[in-house]
Amino acid sequence: MATVSLERVRKLYPNGHVGIEDASFDIADGELLVLVGPSGCGKTTLLRMIAGLESISAGTLRIDGRVVNDVAPKDRDIAMVFQNYALYPHMTVAENLGFGLHLRGKSKDDIERRVHEAARLLELEHRLDARPASLSGGQRQRVALGRALVREPKVFLLDEPLSNLDAKLRLTMRVEIARLHRRLGTTTIYVTHDQVEAMTLGERIVVLDGGKIQQIDTPMNLYDKPANLFVAGFLGSPAMNLLCGRLRWENGWYLAMPHGPLPLGTLPLQTPMLETWRDREIVLGMRPEDLQPAASHAAVMEAKVEVIEPVGNEVFLNLRFWDNTLVSRVPPQHMPAPCTSMQLGFNADRLHFFDAESGLRIT
Template sequence: MATVSLEQVRKVYPNGHVGVEEASFTIKDGELLVLVGPSGCGKTTLLRMIAGLESISSGTLRIGERVVNDVAPKDRDIAMVFQNYALYPHMTVAENLGFGLHLRGKRKEEIDRRVREAARVLELEQRLDARPAALSGGQRQRVALGRALVREPKVFLLDEPLSNLDAKLRLTMRVEIARLHRQLGTTTVYVTHDQVEAMTLGERIVVLDGGRIQQIDTPMNLYARPANLFVAAFLGSPAMNLLRGRLHRENGWQLMLPNATLPLSLFPGQGATLETWNECEIVLGVRPEDLQPAAPHAAALEAQVEVIEPVGNEVFLNLRFGDQRIVSRVPPQQMPAPSSSLHLGFHPERLHFFDAESGARIE
């Protein structure tokens, strides 16, 4: 196992496109760190630079104490699992698991020991003689993981390994990967575009957009205190409600929206924070679970019900407030009829404020 350290790592392509802009962070020994962001944000490019499959334009990359900028992939002591299983169809599970070790000249006894151990951990012991065509999607993914596992590398790199699986199997494999990591304790870098995967798997998450790191933190800190509008909107399902308007103070604080006025009952201390933003454009963020039905006298706003989405253990209310669409997440209960009005209130201490121009969080 080893730490992985990036210091102002940058990737610029020959056409001038900047794939990654000065990425700096350290992955701790034994940590599972997730790189997450939309397509084209630079997460896979960053992973490929760690693997040695993509050259580094500038900056320093260390695995352990060794600078590996110019070290060949095979000499970095890493193992990578790709989105495509890439199994050899003519080989059995055992042969697929041990093939990389065979190429590295390991003794047969050593290969057999590692293959048996990987098969035990991944619950593939009964399938060692089967070929990939006879396996389910989840079993094939476990073989791909096992092929990396038998290497006993310092660092695991996983590039969207679950994206080809159906929803139920993705959930199962997420649990498998989390269990494996706890059991093995190997330093792991996991790339995904799925924010649910990121939140459930990562000990820490690096959020990227446009090749730049937007925020690095634990899943719950990212959710509770997003650094900017991008992180606020990207993490969370349904996404955070974002209301853009002018902050105004007259008999209390108000947010002046294009076709509505929203009174703000602020938490002690929030008012002092917002003093310098009076009469400025801001964005107010409210998580769907923090926007709840309320009695008319205690409500902050009145919205029109458009669509009701019951999903079993909770209900999503899609509403319209002025010309803004908002979502409330509520427990199962007697729901109002579509097109009816609903009074809603929010928890003042859970409001988020952002600079409308820069997108940065207002602290």
């Protein structure tokens, strides 16, 4: 196992495009860290730089305290699992698992020991003589994981390993990866564009956009205290509701919007920090679970129901509030018909406030 440390790591391509800008963070020994962001944000580029498959334009990368900027991938003691399984179709599962060890000149007994140990961990013991064509998608993915596992590396690098699986199998494999990491305790860096995967797997998450790190924190801190509008809108399903307006006070805070005021109440927890933002443009955020149907005397807004999405244990209400679209997450209950209006209230203590110009969280 090992630590990984990035200090102002930068990737500049010959055409002038900056793939990664000043990435700095440390990964603890045995930690599972997730790199997440939309397509093109630089997460895979960053992972490939750690692996040695992309050169580093500037900055310092250390693995277990050793600077590895110019160290070949094979000498970094890492193992990488790609989105594409890349299994050898003419080889059995056992041969696929042990092929890398064979190339490194390991003894036959050592290879056999490691292959059987990985197969046991991944529940592939009964499929060691099978070829990839006869395996399910989940079994192929486990073979790809096992091929990295037998290497017994200092660091695992996983690049969107579940993207090719269907939703049910992705959930199963996600649990298997979490369980495997807990048992092995190997330092792991996991890349995904799926924010649910990131939230459920990562001990910490690095959120990237446009090649820049937006925030690094634990899953729940990212959810409860997003650093900016990008993080607020990217993490959470459904996404956070965002309303723009001018913050004002008159017997209580309210958001002055083009179609009228939205009362916010006294906001006792936020009042000190909001004083300096009086009469300034802000963005108000509220999570879907904090926007709820309310009795008329407790309502602060009225919205039109557009689409109702029942998903079993909860219901998503897609609403129209003037020119704004909102989503409310509610328990299964009797709902108004589409195209009718409903009264809504929100948890004032759980509102989020952002600078409309910079997008940064107001704290």
